[in-house]
Amino acid sequence: MARRAQQVPLVCHGHSRPIVEISYSPITEDGYFLMSASKDGKPMIRDGESGDWIGTFEGHKGAVWSANLNLPATHCVTGSADFSARVWNAITGDELYSFQHKHIVRTALFSQDSHCILTGGMEKKIRIFNLGRPDADPLVMEGAPSGIRQAVWFNNDSLILCAYSDQPGIHLWDTRTLTQVRTVETALPVTNIELSRGGTWMTTCAGREIQFWNTEKMEVVKSHTMEFEMESSSLHPVEGKFVAGGEDMWVRLYDYQTGEELECNKGHHGPVHCVRFAPDGESYASGSEDGTIRIWSTMTAAEQEAAAEKDEAARAVENLTVEDNAAPVAAAA
Structure with a gap:
């Protein structure tokens, strides 16, 4: 029987507890970068291509659930179980601002112009902080029926897409009226939302369903039912491929059109919590319960x-x- 070739990934050590979120910066004049959030409370930044460690942001007193860079990759924002969201200088590692909350912060993200951050979490509120006036009260959107698992800016930052912790659907909030304006139904709670760089496509995970959406109409254009529950998925920026990971510890590459499995990558020793394609599409990263990040070739x-x-x-x-x-x-x- 012919031997089936297996990939040897780049393995990124450094975290001592599970990886719960990874995110790439866009391509900058200095390359692109990879952020990781971990339950060890120490978010890290790495070279996105090689996986080499660049720095650790020290200061949180609890698990870090979210870590994201702004578009130029000069600053990062983190959300933590210590009830705070913090903004950092991504070049020096200095903490610039700390915004206190009354419960765990599960998601934190920069606006496109880097002037604002949004946060959400177990308080069931979305907040928008103006970094030009860090001492001012934030804009607050209240009324979510459940904790906020993930929130992302959308439509030139005029809307926010939310996934709730134990409620199905994708929920749209208007940043001008501070109200929820629409809910798009899903069968199960959404565990991951990914927007394409241009914002025209959205990828979601909900149980075994991975769905791809046209964001102009908020309609599903492609849906695949996986063999296992998947916690995270990511669509290739150009090619017709997507990657997914979940409870079975393996990272799988699929054909977008057919859902055919193109490759099954083994190596993690715990469930896979997060996957993302690099902005150039040459590789993708996975973060796991085992505390490692692995970078795999798209080939x-x-x-x-x-x-x-x-x-x-x-x-x-x-x-x-x-x-x-x-x-x-x-x-x-």
Whole structure:
């Protein structure tokens, strides 16, 4: 029986407890970066391509549930079980602002212009803090029926998409009226929302269902039922592929159109809580209960082997050509 090729990922150590969120920056003039949030309370920033550790943001007194960079990757925001959201200088590691809450902060994110952050969590409230006036009271959106698991800016920051901890659906809040304006139904609570860079596509996980949405109409355009419950999924920025991870500890790459499994990556020793494609689409990262981040090539192991064999054959032909061309010279000598 033929041996099935297996990927060898880049393994990023450093966290001592489970990884609960990972996020990439866009591509900047200095490359792109990977943030990780962990229950060890020490969010980290890494080189997004190599996985090399760059720094740890010290200061939280509880698990960190959320960690995200702004678009230029100059600042990061974190949300924690210590009832605070904090803004940091991503270059120096200095803490710039700390915003106190009355319960666990599960999600924290910069606006597109980096002037504001939004936070949400077990208080059942969404807050928007103006970083130009950090001492001012935040805008507050109240009335969520459940804790807020994840919130993301949408539609040029005029709307916020929310997933609640134990309520199904995707819930849209208007940042101008501070009210919930729409709910899009899902069968089960949504565990992960990912927006494409342009905001035109949304990927969601809910139980075994992974769904892909046209955000203009908020309609499902593709849905796949997985074999296992998936906690997180990510759509390739260009190619028709998506990656997903969940309770079974494996990270799987799928064909977007058919749902066919293209590769199953083994290596984690606990459930996979988060997956994300790098902004260039060349790789994707996974974070697990085992406290590690693993970076996998989008090119499958079989494709890598085939490419290596092709390169080796090309080199052999090149060497043969060189030897053939050199033979008359040697004879003349």
